[in-house]
Amino acid sequence: MTEEYQELSQKRPALKTEIVAGVTTFLTMAYIIFVNPSILSLDGIAPPGIAVMNKQALVGATCIAAGVATLIVGIVARAPIAMAPGMGLNAFFASLLLSGRMNWQTALGAVFLSGLFFLVLTLLGLRKRLVEAIPPSLISAIAVGIGLFITFMGLVKLGIVVGDEFTLVKAGPLNGTILIGLFGLLVMIVFEMLKTSGGLVAGILAATALAAAFGKVEMPEKYFAMDLNLQAVAFKLDILGAFKWGFVGSIFTLMFIDLFDSIGTLVGCCHQANMVDDKGRIRGLDRLLGIDAVATMIGAVLGTSTTTAYIESAAGIEQGGRTGVTSIVTGLLFLTAVLFVPLVGVVPAYATAPALIMVGLFMMREVKKIDFGNLQEAFPAFVIMVMIALSYSISTGLAFGFISFTVIKIVSGRFREIRGAMWVIALLSVLFLALDQLPGAIDYLKDALGFEIHKAPLFEGGIE
Numbered sequence: 001m002t003e004e005y006q007e008l009s010q011k012r013p014a015l016k017t018e019i020v021a022g023v024t025t026f027l028t029m030a031y032i033i034f035v036n037p038s039i040l041s042l043d044g045i046a047p048p049g050i051a052v053m054n055k056q057a058l059v060g061a062t063c064i065a066a067g068v069a070t071l072i073v074g075i076v077a078r079a080p081i082a083m084a085p086g087m088g089l090n091a092f093f094a095s096l097l098l099s100g101r102m103n104w105q106t107a108l109g110a111v112f113l114s115g116l117f118f119l120v121l122t123l124l125g126l127r128k129r130l131v132e133a134i135p136p137s138l139i140s141a142i143a144v145g146i147g148l149f150i151t152f153m154g155l156v157k158l159g160i161v162v163g164d165e166f167t168l169v170k171a172g173p174l175n176g177t178i179l180i181g182l183f184g185l186l187v188m189i190v191f192e193m194l195k196t197s198g199g200l201v202a203g204i205l206a207a208t209a210l211a212a213a214f215g216k217v218e219m220p221e222k223y224f225a226m227d228l229n230l231q232a233v234a235f236k237l238d239i240l241g242a243f244k245w246g247f248v249g250s251i252f253t254l255m256f257i258d259l260f261d262s263i264g265t266l267v268g269c270c271h272q273a274n275m276v277d278d279k280g281r282i283r284g285l286d287r288l289l290g291i292d293a294v295a296t297m298i299g300a301v302l303g304t305s306t307t308t309a310y311i312e313s314a315a316g317i318e319q320g321g322r323t324g325v326t327s328i329v330t331g332l333l334f335l336t337a338v339l340f341v342p343l344v345g346v347v348p349a350y351a352t353a354p355a356l357i358m359v360g361l362f363m364m365r366e367v368k369k370i371d372f373g374n375l376q377e378a379f380p381a382f383v384i385m386v387m388i389a390l391s392y393s394i395s396t397g398l399a400f401g402f403i404s405f406t407v408i409k410i411v412s413g414r415f416r417e418i419r420g421a422m423w424v425i426a427l428l429s430v431l432f433l434a435l436d437q438l439p440g441a442i443d444y445l446k447d448a449l450g451f452e453i454h455k456a457p458l459f460e461g462g463i464e
Contacts, residue, residue: 018080020198021321022329025082027204027347028355029312033337036062036085039094040104040305050097053104053303054232060338061233061303067334069295069307074327077287080273080317081266082330083295086308088393089257093305096250102242107250108300109242114254115296115306122289130428131263131289132281133421138401139280140369141381143268145388145397146311147363152389154356157349158182177350180211185354192358200319200355207351220342228338233303256432258306260395262292264388265309272363273317311394315359376412380405399429 037043037058046052066084073081093111096102102110121127134142155161158181162172172178184207191199211217242251266289270282277283292308299307316326367385372378383404388397406426409418418426 015325017320018323018325019329020201021080021316021319021326023333024198024200024204024319024355025080025310025313025316025321025326025330026333027201028315028352028359029082029084029310030337030347031349031352032066032084032087032310033059033062033334033341035087036090036304039090042094042097047098050100051103052097056228057230057232057234058304059341060228060230061299063334063338063341064230065295065299065302065304065307067331067337068298069291070327070331070334072291072295073288074324074331077284077291078324079270079275079284079288080313080321080323080326081269081288082310082313082316082327083292083307084310084334085299085304086258086261086306086310088261088395089254089306089308090304092253092257102247102250103238105236105238106241106247107305108237108303109239110247110251111254111306112237112239112297112300113242114251114258115293115300117251117255118258118296119290119293122286122293125286127259127289128286129421130259130425131267131285133419133425134263134267134402135377135405135422136280137370137377137381138384138405139267139271140366141384141401142264142388142398143271143363143366144370144381145385146264146268146314146394147360147366148385148389149360149392149394149397150311150314150356150363151360152392154353154360157353157356159350176214177211177216177348180207180214180216181350181353183207183210184351185357188354188358198319200315200358203354203358204347204351207354208347211348211351212346217346217348220346223343224339225341226339228341230303235301236303237300252431254306256428257395258292258296258308259428260398260432262289262308264394264398265311265313266292268311268363269309269313269317271366272314273322312356312359314363315355318359318362376408376414379408395432399432402426402429403433 037055040058041053041055042050043055062085066082069083070081073079073083093107096107096110097104118127152161159172159175159178161169164170184203186203187206188199188203191202208217212219266282266285270276270285270288275283282288288309295307299305313321316330370378370381380401384397384401386397387400388394391397391400402422402425406418406422409415
């Protein structure tokens, strides 16, 4: 580890590149500092009678969980991968609270248990086998699908793509903030054309400066936040309360979502960072998966939802991040952000959106590695690419793709080409997609059989 950093210090340009990459990753995912607390606190949507989490305390928990987990990645795994409370996972956490089946302390206990089970699977080597069983064509498809997903996220954040009642999405009206964002995008493109590093950061800062010049940025009343208190959410998890049969489905749902999200992110980012050996296997994958599980447990103790690898890491990787220094810089910035939350909030979403669009462009390069002349490889890859982007979910896209790959191999009589671990992945994919249908299936059975299933008291975890 020390040798790696001594080598970087002797190569100052490389060290500078890693620092710029770390800053880039932080800027592209800093939104989680504000979005995660808003979701977990049920801000504006909490029904009467449901105890909610303290939003200010969640800000601190989010920063510290992201900072600590990312630092561990940098120091232990030496990889340019950032971690933070996962989007989608925090939404599922919120849905548990809104359903009334769990209070937030029990939900944190469920998150801790899902991380613990994941750690056991990792130590047994099962998660690593699952990742390494994915065919190369699907690995490339995952990168492309994530690229499309990130691009769509960037277009939405920028305001170029908006929702529509009839066509689902459409082009948004051109306005001042979009033009400012496009200016930042142009800066990034110029930097890339000139083969100059730091283009994504330069574009973000240029767009933010232009927004401030036109009065589009509201400067904070104070630049330091010294009043953040974690006590309202930290160490409040109820692990024993989550140890009930009625909560098993929720715990496994958390595991499935994290499993596919982390697989997609790590596969896509690690291949982009050239962290693979001659056989195409990710170097240090077991450590990354172990850290992912431990990070979830740490996050639950601090008071936040599942902490996992972030796809925005691709932004830093594209800027040249290749070592743990990138993650260390990102992690330190998250910890520092606890004190500078108001200042971080000055950077508008439309200033960071162009960076996501550019990263999507870069990740599309993997499409050339997919053999579209072989339908058995091309169709599952196509499903993954399309479903990740259009379902707005990495885990859902992977599940559909893995299932289609297995089905096509079986139908074509080439099921012997399916590795043992891939059968497990296919089964997990079916279970993952089926979990969403379980409530509806239970209601259907109740109606079909003509009887009512006993409804347990609130927070007891019975079937409702």
